[in-house]
Amino acid sequence: MDAASIEGPSFRHQPRAVALTGLLSLAVAMGVGRFAFTPLLPMMLSDGVITLAGGSWLATVNYIGYLLGALACMALPWLAPGWYARWHPARLARAGLVATVLLTVAMALPLPGSWPLLRFAAGVASAFVLLNVASWCMVRLTVLGRPALGALIFCGPGVGIALTGFMTSAMVAAHWRAAAGWAAFGALAVLLCALVWPVLQGRAAPAGSHAPAAGAARPAASGAARALHAIAYGLAGLGYIITATFLPVIARGALPVGSPWPDLFWPIFGVAVAAGAALSSRASAAWDRRWLLVGGYAMQALGIAVGLWWPTPEGFALGSVLLGLPFTAITFFGLQEARRLWPASADSFASLVTAAYGLGQIAGPPMAAALVAAGGEAAGFARALAMAAAALALGAGMYALSAWRWPVRT
DSSP: OOGGGTTOSSGGGSHHHHHHHHHHHHIIIIIITTTTHHHHHHHHHHHTSOOHHHHHHHHHHHHHHHHHHHHHHHHHHHHOHHHHHHSOHHHHHHHHHHHHHHHHHHTTSSOGGGHHHHHHHHHHHHHHHHHHHHHHHHHHHHHTTOGGGHHHHTTHHHHHHHHHHHHHHHHHHTTOOHHHHHHHHHHHHHHHHHHHTTTSOSOSSOTTOOOOOTTTTSOOOOHHHHHHHHHHHHHHHHHHHHHHHHHHHHHHHHSOTTOSGGGTHHHHHHHHHHHHHHHHTTSOTTSOHHHHHHHHHHHHHHHHHHHHHOOSHHHHHHHHHHHHTTHHHHHHHHHHHHHHHOGGGHHHHHHHHHHHHHHHHHHHHHHHHHHHHHHOHHHHHHHHHHHHHHHHHHHHHHHHHHHHHSOOOO
16 A cells, blocks of 8 residues: 555655654654753753752653653553544644643743643653654554654654754853753754644544554464563663763763763764664564564663773763663664564553553662762762663563563564
């Protein structure tokens, strides 16, 4: 089935336009709505508008919102099927993008009492955009005969992280305040949303059609295999989140005062995220996703270890690359594995494992803040990062066990 059979031969119905729309949508939802807080946290600390403990709390409520947003996406088709049929994934994603813009701009207001609520709502919106954009784009690309382009969607978070990271470096050099940074990121989100708006509309497939889903011909896997996947995927959330929340703060504490490097590690991470997502599109459909996840987890654990063992500009740069390369590739392969394990309830199970990932994220920032409070910044962050690396190693072991216990039969 080609693009013309959906709505007509125009640019917005071409596979590359769909993939680019997914990419830019995730750049807004994840790069701005979720992770813009990371490069702005040192600026907020410098402005004296927040403490490290307060920053940890803002990160945590954002991840709680992400968790609840994922659970809502899982429950909606079951609890409100009629409403969900009208508010299909494209409409839900557009609503989430509008919310992300408004919530980002609102963070520029001098109303610190509202910031926890704003960051919580931004987490909900980011989950709605991620899950609904991924679902809409993957189905649409399958209908258009180009499902492999789906991996490019997951370059979006890296693109957004890199854009906000480089913008923050320029803001720091120009001595901007954090409030101006939030406003600038809101303007960036508006620009990106304007680019995706003409494409992100309508249903992913024609009414009455059924796009083929990977693994749809296979029966659902055992409950034990699905549970192991959910737990292992959740460990990835804990494994990366401490670095993803505190990387600029950790680097500033380890490097000499006045070093320009701490503001560059975050955009380096973002570039690596985008590159890794692009490389993941080359993975053969015949490869067992669990072994790819084992490799991704091991690479992220190594990236954390490099920063601990080699706290220099070179070490932090290499660690940022190793942490970033498999970041959204893990998401892409994890969602593919969820669809393989339970094809009849693919979207709901994808939301469930995303919620498990959210639980891991929630645990990270308060754990790091508690360790810093107990042992000081350097020792506390070192312990937190070591625990994150151990969580990734455990997750890799669980996927290896799953691949050995339940091998994929061709």
